[in-house]
Structures are given as structure tokens and as C-alpha cells.
Amino acid sequence: MTENNLKVTINGREVLCSRNETILDAARKADVNIPTLCYDDRLEPYGGCRLCIVEIKDVPRPVPACTTRVKDGWEVLTETVEVRRMRKNILSLLLSNHPNDCMRCEATGNCALQTYSYEYGVDGDRFAGESWNLPIKDDNPFIVYDPNKCILCGRCVRICNDVVMAGTIEMTGRGFDSKPDTSFGKPRTLDNCEFCGQCVSTCPTGALIDKKGCGKGRAYEMKKVKTTCSYCGTGCSYYLNVKEGEVIKVTSDYEGPVNKGNLCIKGRYGYDFIHSPERITTPIIRKGDKQVEATWDEALDLIAKRFGEILEKSGPSALGGFSSARCSNEENYLLSKLVRTVFKSNNVDCCARV
Amino acid sequence: MAGLATSLGAGAATNSLSQMPDIDTLFLFGSNPTEAHPIVSIYLKQALRKGAKLVVGDPRQTWMARRADVWLNLNPGSNIALLNGIIHVILKKGWENKEFIKNRTEGFNELKKKVKEYTPEKVEKITGVSKERIIEAARLYSQADKAMIVYGLGVTEHQTGTENSMAIANLALVCGHIGRPSTGIMALRGQNNVQGSSDLGPLPATLPGYQSVTDPKLRAKFEQAWGVSLSPEIGLKSVEMLDKAIEKRFKGLFILGEDPAQTDPNAHEVRKALESLEFLVVQDIFHTETSKYAHVILPGASYAEKDGTFTNGERRVQRIRKAIEPVAGMAEWQVICEIATRMGYSMHYEHPSEIMDEIASLVPIYGGISYERLENESLQWPCPDKDHPGTTTLYTDLFSRPGGLAKFMALDHKGPGEKTNREYPLTLITGRVREHYNNGSMTRRVPEILEVRPEELLEMSSEDAKKLKISNGDMVKVLSKRGKIKVRVKITDRSQKGNVFLTFHFPDALTNLLTSEHRDPITGTPEYKACAVKVEK
Numbered sequence: 046m047t048e049n050n051l052k053v054t055i056n057g058r059e060v061l062c063s064r065n066e067t068i069l070d071a072a073r074k075a076d077v078n079i080p081t082l083c084y085d086d087r088l089e090p091y092g093g094c095r096l097c098i099v100e101i102k103d104v105p106r107p108v109p110a111c112t113t114r115v116k117d118g119w120e121v122l123t124e125t126v127e128v129r130r131m132r133k134n135i136l137s138l139l140l141s142n143h144p145n146d147c148m149r150c151e152a153t154g155n156c157a158l159q160t161y162s163y164e165y166g167v168d169g170d171r172f173a174g175e176s177w178n179l180p181i182k183d184d185n186p187f188i189v190y191d192p193n194k195c196i197l198c199g200r201c202v203r204i205c206n207d208v209v210m211a212g213t214i215e216m217t218g219r220g221f222d223s224k225p226d227t228s229f230g231k232p233r234t235l236d237n238c239e240f241c242g243q244c245v246s247t248c249p250t251g252a253l254i255d256k257k258g259c260g261k262g263r264a265y266e267m268k269k270v271k272t273t274c275s276y277c278g279t280g281c282s283y284y285l286n287v288k289e290g291e292v293i294k295v296t297s298d299y300e301g302p303v304n305k306g307n308l309c310i311k312g313r314y315g316y317d318f319i320h321s322p323e324r325i326t327t328p329i330i331r332k333g334d335k336q337v338e339a340t341w342d343e344a345l346d347l348i349a350k351r352f353g354e355i356l357e358k359s360g361p362s363a364l365g366g367f368s369s370a371r372c373s374n375e376e377n378y379l380l381s382k383l384v385r386t387v388f389k390s391n392n393v394d395c396c397a398r399v
Numbered sequence: 400m401a402g403l404a405t406s407l408g409a410g411a412a413t414n415s416l417s418q419m420p421d422i423d424t425l426f427l428f429g430s431n432p433t434e435a436h437p438i439v440s441i442y443l444k445q446a447l448r449k450g451a452k453l454v455v456g457d458p459r460q461t462w463m464a465r466r467a468d469v470w471l472n473l474n475p476g477s478n479i480a481l482l483n484g485i486i487h488v489i490l491k492k493g494w495e496n497k498e499f500i501k502n503r504t505e506g507f508n509e510l511k512k513k514v515k516e517y518t519p520e521k522v523e524k525i526t527g528v529s530k531e532r533i534i535e536a537a538r539l540y541s542q543a544d545k546a547m548i549v550y551g552l553g554v555t556e557h558q559t560g561t562e563n564s565m566a567i568a569n570l571a572l573v574c575g576h577i578g579r580p581s582t583g584i585m586a587l588r589g590q591n592n593v594q595g596s597s598d599l600g601p602l603p604a605t606l607p608g609y610q611s612v613t614d615p616k617l618r619a620k621f622e623q624a625w626g627v628s629l630s631p632e633i634g635l636k637s638v639e640m641l642d643k644a645i646e647k648r649f650k651g652l653f654i655l656g657e658d659p660a661q662t663d664p665n666a667h668e669v670r671k672a673l674e675s676l677e678f679l680v681v682q683d684i685f686h687t688e689t690s691k692y693a694h695v696i697l698p699g700a701s702y703a704e705k706d707g708t709f710t711n712g713e714r715r716v717q718r719i720r721k722a723i724e725p726v727a728g729m730a731e732w733q734v735i736c737e738i739a740t741r742m743g744y745s746m747h748y749e750h751p752s753e754i755m756d757e758i759a760s761l762v763p764i765y766g767g768i769s770y771e772r773l774e775n776e777s778l779q780w781p782c783p784d785k786d787h788p789g790t791t792t793l794y795t796d797l798f799s800r801p802g803g804l805a806k807f808m809a810l811d812h813k814g815p816g817e818k819t820n821r822e823y824p825l826t827l828i829t830g831r832v833r834e835h836y837n838n839g840s841m842t843r844r845v846p847e848i849l850e851v852r853p854e855e856l857l858e859m860s861s862e863d864a865k866k867l868k869i870s871n872g873d874m875v876k877v878l879s880k881r882g883k884i885k886v887r888v889k890i891t892d893r894s895q896k897g898n899v900f901l902t903f904h905f906p907d908a909l910t911n912l913l914t915s916e917h918r919d920p921i922t923g924t925p926e927y928k929a930c931a932v933k934v935e936k
């Protein structure tokens with residue numbers, strides 16, 4: 046543990062920091078928001094987009110907040126006229142060759158470029174820059190890539206190579222032509238990609254999009270319900286995005302204590318079973334060889350009656366329950382309670398404790 | 400997990416996932432986290448990028464094995480021999496932590512005597528791992544500062560599964576690598592709530608919270624809370640219930656959310672047992688092999704349709720939250736209350752948070768947990784009271800065994816229950832792939848996942864394929880003494896010569912028709928990880 050013994054002020058607010066912390070970390074402690082495009086908590090700071098530049102009293106030039114470590118006594122100013130002007134320039138430049146597509150872009154409402162352009166009052170001057178007209182890549186079931194919307198922040202490439210270590214995508218080409226892509230532009234398949242969607246989760250624009258949620262609703266229309274993944278025992282948390290009673294997509298919970306926004310293919314894309322037409326929607330009772338639909342009351346009464354009869358005739362040792370490592374703690378507890386209090390035995394077990 | 404409970408006190412991982420990036424030597428045993436636990440693997444990869452040394456014990460050449468400093472490519476089922484051999488080397492070279500052994504453990508002399516027999520030469524013969532690799536693994540692990548053993552189902556899903564875990568505990572204890580941040584034993588579990596379901600007591604010998612049913616004081620506590628007298632007799636394990644069902648001495652069963660007719664390695668016997676029951680109730684979200692035998696099927700609610708908690712592999716209790724209404728109108732907790740009440744025992748809760756409050760009042764390790772706290776905090780048990788911050792690292796000063804000392808267990812190599820022979824010359828290892836989950840009932844209903852991974856694939860080494868004149872993509876038959884299935888072959892260097900690999904995600908290639916009937920006698924966990932098969936075109 047490094048000590049919090051450096052005194053730093055951010056816009057006049059004093060915070061204590063350790064020498065490992067950056068100006069961005071300090072600003073968060075002070076509750077001051079600094080705009081970033083190429084920064085993601087899950088990645089090593091990169092300092093590429095320059096949007097997070099700030100001024101420090103008695104330091105000649107503005108510095109990027111995400112890569113600069115704090116020094117004792119620094120007085121940091123994040124909203125001076127000068128840095129705001131510089132940020133505006135950066136955003137104008139990015140918008141100059143960005144497709145003017147917000148109205149039907151999947152990322153609207155959830156796009157950092159859009160948010161900052163609004164905040165800094167920047168218009169896309171469509172005629173200023175040379176614009177791309179690259180084909181949209183829609184070559185796999187999970188991820189759509191529109192290279193025209195890419196602002197070259199490098200986050201997708203870094204998360205895929207440094208965090209997932211899948212090595213699926215890289216920066217290809219040079220200068221104006223450089224773009225993140227798979228090697229040789231090959232389609233994403235299981236041979237080269239894990240379909241974890243980590244690249245989508247980090248992309249600050251609409252360049253990388255979850256195909257499954259396309260056209261199903263805007264970010265602001267969704268009720269976001271924080272929950273825990275029900276697949277493996279890692280216990281990643283995420284948000285179920287619900288619209289009109291339907292789970293539309295899953296989005297990262299960057300504060301998740303286990304996974305910090307990271308997810309795998311099952312957690313991010315494996316939710317369709319919830320609304321599967323094959324779900325059992327009503328109790329079913331076997332009559333002879335047939336299984337027929339029944340009401341809850343019929344089924345529950347029958348269960349109570351039959352279990353009751355067996356209990357009376359054959360005693361507690363003839364009844365039991367299996368619970369599941371898939372069920373919640375509360376359900377497991379209650380099943381165990383049911384068996385012990387009502388069936389009056391301790392015949393309760395998980396089928397396979399794996 | 401019974402293994403760790405015997406050696407250390409609690410059947411749970413000793414540390415936290417977020418401590419993993421600071422590991423300096425990682426010993427990965429019988430676990431393929433890049434496939435089965437992708438987000439755990441992200442933490443481990445972080446450690447590797449920071450320069451951690453890596454020892455991998457796995458018969459398959461996994462992603463991690465490929466990057467290992469030492470790959471211990473052991474024969475399936477030879478875990479104990481290998482671990483004994485490593486401890487042998489450590490003791491011989493004087494690399495053990497004498498202080499720790501003296502102050503915090505018991506039973507060392509028995510262990511010492513036992514591992515003396517396991518010379519590297521002998522272990523090389525049993526395990527197929529070269530002597531040099533065994534010595535190097537012993538050196539790397541014992542000499543490390545922050546060393547963590549991460550193990551998975553490749554350790555527990557053997558007939559010696561419980562003993563395998565004890566052997567792992569032996570190794571950590573000999574080196575004193577336990578009870579510090581980033582230093583300990585992490586067991587990676589298969590299903591999302593294995594930890595919570597063990598903690599909360601659907602177990603025949605223990606009341607919720609590992610409290611023995613044979614202890615009158617503990618029973619009295621529950622009797623008072625539940626208002627009934629409780630049976631002092633240890634109940635039947637699942638396997639025993641099924642066996643007795645075939646004998647017609649066990650008659651009524653409630654199965655909540657499981658599919659033993661598909662997932663049990665002895666599917667034939669299970670089906671016979673289910674058929675013999677007088678009354679079977681199955682509650683699940685989909686029709687399964689098991690529900691075919693039910694007299695009543697009740698619709699289950701998915702995790703998106705109810706409030707509750709899961710406890711993950713690092714003892715962290717986390718909320719699931721109701722996002723939509725239950726499709727069939729009721730969630731499991733409500734259904735259980737209804738059944739109890741209709742059978743004359745009034746059970747009623749307004750909300751699952753009240754069930755957690757009751758758990759907290761009866762289960763000391765969950766004593767401080769409430770939904771209210773979980774809104775703002777993330778808590779790992781033991782969390783005994785409402786001011787307790789939870790526990791990130793277990794055993795920092797005492798083990799949770801009586802007396803506070805950890806116990807060494809002297810163990811012998813037994814090998815897998817079924818060995819290869821001339822007729823069935825290949826060892827079948829079963830496991831998971833990243834895209835699918837368990838019996839596949841959920842992931843196969845995700846069209847995009849099914850599109851990229853539509854079918855079962857038999858992974859086979861190029862040597863074996865050549866010998867059998869099989870090419871990549873061929874359809875083959877895999878046969879064991881018990882059954883046969885048809886699958887497509889994928890030739891890959893992940894499989895070593897003599898071993899083939901299948902998952903159990905696809906019902907049309909029911910792997911569990913092949914797997915053996917051998918089980919861990921202590922936990923009842925089936926030996927999914929080794930059986931003898933042959934492959935034919």
C-alpha cells in the first residue's frame with residue numbers, strides 16, 4: 046500500500062493522493078469530471094485522445110490527466126478557457142469526418158462523442174474534412190463494425206489484446222487510413238474471436254455495436270436492472286436492459302466488484318433463454334401417459350396431497366428433495382427448510398455438487 | 400469442497416479474485432479458466448502480464464498450459480501422486496516453511512512418511528510427467544512469495560476428488576502459502592451458486608451454515624426458529640435416494656432446477672430410479688430429460704424474474720434483482736411456501752429479503768448480511784454481524800478447524816476408477832467450452848451462440864487421428880462399456896496422445912452415456928474427468 050500523503054487541489058478542492066495516482070484519479074476523488082475518450086478503467090492509460098488535458102499552476106503547458114501522476118502541492122485546473130478551447134478543437138476535428146448519422150445510430154444516448162459535442166457546443170462541419178466511405182462490416186452474429194464512425198481511440202484493440210488477450214483485432218494501415226480490424230480483414234469467427242463483446246463495451250462511439258440489441262430501443266428507454274450472471278460461479282454483475290417487459294440487452298456494470306465491467310460471451314449475449322417460446326408457462330400434471338396443463342391451485346393441491354399420503358404411509362424416510370447449485374440462496378434455504386420441517390427428514394441434497 | 404473443509408476448516412476459496420493480479424507464482428491445477436471461467440482468466444492474465452511465473456497441472460494443453468513455465472502434463476487421475484511427488488521434492492530440498500508447519504498445522508509426520516515413498520522417479524512412472532518438470536514445479540511454487548493455487552473441476556470430478564483437494568491443501572500448507580493476500584487456494588466451481596447452495600444447507604448431514612444435524616444444541620436453535628422438532632438422523636445423499644427409489648423404499652421426490660437424467664454420468668440408472676418413484680415433482684424453466692418422468696411439472700422463474708442472492712466462488716454474496724414478472728406468475732420461493740402451507744406448515748414471506756433476514760439469524764457466517772447492506776456494499780462471508788466488513792482473506796491467523804490448526808492428510812495414489820485397456824484404449828476427459836453451459840438448456844436457446852458453436856466436437860490429437868485414419872471433421876462413434884455416441888472430430892494439439900475430450904452441452908450427443916459410474920465416496924461427485932473409450936469411424 047502506498048500512502049496517501051500528497052496534497053493536490055482540483056479546481057480548488059483539496060484531496061490526498063498516493064504517488065501512483067494520476068490527475069484523473071485525483072479529480073475523481075474530488076468529484077470533478079474530466080472528459081475522456083480513450084480512457085477506460087480496465088485499460089492502461091494511453092493519453093491518445095488528448096481530451097483530458099488540464100492546466101497546472103506554474104507548469105508551462107497543459108498535460109493529459111489520465112497519464113500524468115500527481116505531485117505534491119499541485120493546483121490543477123480542469124475547466125480553464127484555454128483547455129476548453131483545446132478540447133473543442135479536438136472534438137471539431139473528430140466530427141469533421143464523422144458520419145452525420147446520430148438520428149439513427151445505435152449508440153445515440155450512449156456515445157461519448159455525442160455527449161461531449163453537446164457539452165462543448167461543437168457541430169459536425171460535414172464539408173470540412175475528407176470523409177470515409179468504408180463498407181460496414183456485419184460478418185458475424187454478435188458484432189457490427191462501422192469503421193466510418195471510428196475515432197481511433199484504440200480502446201477496442203487494447204482491450205482485446207491486453208485484457209482478453211484474444212489478439213483478434215489490431216490497428217491496420219497508417220495515418221488517415223489506419224483502422225482497427227481483424228488481421229487481413231477476415232470475418233470474426235470462433236477461430237479468431239471469443240465473441241466476448243469487450244470491444245463493443247469499451248467503444249466510445251457507434252463504431253462497434255451489439256448486433257442483438259440493434260433497433261430494439263434507445264439507451265434512455267431502457268430500465269436498467271443490476272443483477273448477477275447466472276452462468277458460471279465467477280459472479281459477474283451487469284445490467285439487464287428491459288423495455289416493455291422484455292430483456293433487450295445486457296450492458297456492463299463498470300463498478301462490479303468482481304468483473305469491473307468485463308463479461309464473457311455467456312454473460313453478455315446469453316440472455317435469450319429468458320424469453321424463449323419453449324419456457325414452461327403453466328403447471329403440468331401427468332394423467333396416465335399424458336402430461337396436461339393445470340392451474341397452480343390444482344398442481345399445488347395435488348402435490349400436497351400426494352406427498353402427504355406418502356409421508357403418512359411410508360414415513361419421512363421415503364420423501365426427499367434435490368436442490369440445485371443453479372438456484373438462489375433463499376430458494377436453497379427454503380427447500381432445505383421444507384424437507385426438514387414438512388417432510389420431517391434430512392433427505393435433501395444437491396444432485397451433483399460440482 | 401469437502402477436501403478443503405477437512406484440511407482447513409471451510410469448504411471455500413481462501414482468497415479473493417481481485418487479489419489475483421498480484422500473484423507472483425500461479426499454480427493452476429485441473430482448471431481451464433480461459434474456457435470455463437473467462438473473467439477469472441482475465442485476472443490471471445493480468446498477473447502473467449506483470450511477470451508471474453506459471454505452473455499448470457493439466458492433461459490437456461490448454462491456453463494456459465501453452466504459456467506455462469512448467470507444464471505438468473499428467474495422466475488423468477494421477478493428481479495425488481503428482482502432488483505427493485512435488486511435496487517429496489520440497490521436503491528433500493528443505494524448501495518447506497518450517498515455522499508455519501510448526502505453528503499452524505498438525506499431522507505433518509504422517510504426511511512426511513507418506514510422501515517419502517513418492518520419489519520423482521516413481522511419480523514420473525505413474526503420472527507420465529518428467530522428473531525435471533516435477534522438481535522445477537516444486538522449486539517455483541515453494542520459493543515464491545505470493546503463490547496461489549487455483550484449481551477446478553479437473554481436481555474434484557474424480558473418484559478421489561475430495562482427496563485431490565486435500566493433496567492440494569497439503570502442498571499449500573507445507574510451503575505456508577495460505578492466509579495472506581494473493582496467497583492461498585482458490586477453487587473454481589462449475590455452477591453459479593455452488594457455494595451458496597452448499598452454505599445454505601440442502602445437505603443431508605448439515606443444517607444451513609454447515610451446522611451438524613447430529614448436534615442437539617444446533618438442532619435446538621433451528622427447532623426454536625422453525626417451531627418444529629427436527630430429525631437427528633443424517634439424511635440420504637442424492638445417490639442414495641435414487642438407489643432406494645429403485646428398491647421402492649424411497650417414493651416421493653421434489654427436484655428443484657436440476658436435470659440428473661441428463662447431467663448425471665450414470666444416466667441409465669438415474670432414469671430407472673426416476674421411473675420407480677411414486678411421485679416426482681420437477682420445477683424448471685424448460686422441459687428436460689428429468690421432467691419427462693415427473694407427475695407434476697412446475698414452471699420455474701428465471702433469474703431475471705425474481706429477487707434473491709447468489710454466493711460466488713470467493714464467498715461474495717450478491718443480489719439478483721427482479722427485472723420482469725415471472726412468466727408463469729410465481730417464483731420458486733413462493734411455490735415452496737405454498738407447498739409447505741398446504742401440507743399444514745405455515746410458511747410465509749413478503750419478500751426474499753425476509754428469507755435472508757431469517758438466514759442471517761440462524762447462519763453465523765451470513766449473520767451480518769441483509770439486502771439493505773447489499774445495496775451499498777459487497778460482502779464476502781464470514782460476515783458475522785451487521786458491522787462486520789466481510790472477509791477477503793481466510794485464515795490470516797487461525798484455521799476454522801477445532802483448535803485452529805490446519806491438518807495434513809497422508810494420501811495414496813489410487814488412479815481413476817476405470818483404466819484404459821486394449822479394447823478401450825483412450826481416456827475420455829469431459830469439460831466445458833466457453834460458449835456453452837452445462838446441459839446447454841440455456842445457451843442452446845441463444846441463436847447466435849448456437850450459430851457459432853452448433854454441435855459437439857471430439858477433440859483428438861493428431862497422432863491418435865493418424866493411427867485411426869481419421870481426418871478433421873469426420874463423423875465418428877465414441878464407445879465406452881456403457882454406451883456410444885456419434886460426434887464430429889476436431890484434431891487439435893490441445894489433446895495429448897491417448898486422451899480425447901468432449902463437453903456435455905449437447906443432448907443429441909449425450910456424453911454422460913459414456914462416462915463411468917465411479918464417484919467420490921465422500922461427496923458423491925461423479926468421475927466426469929476420466930473413463931475408457933474407443934473411437935471408430
Ligand code: SF4
Nearest residue numbers: 205238239241242244
Ligand atoms: S469480441 Fe472479444 S475477442 Fe472478439 S474482437 Fe471483441 S474483444 Fe476481441
Ligand code: SF4
Nearest residue numbers: 195196198199201248
Ligand atoms: S472502433 Fe471504437 S473503440 Fe475501436 S478505435 Fe474505433 S472508436 Fe475506438
Ligand code: SF4
Nearest residue numbers: 274276277281309312
Ligand atoms: S459473465 Fe461469464 S465469467 Fe462472468 S459469471 Fe457470467 S459466465 Fe461467468
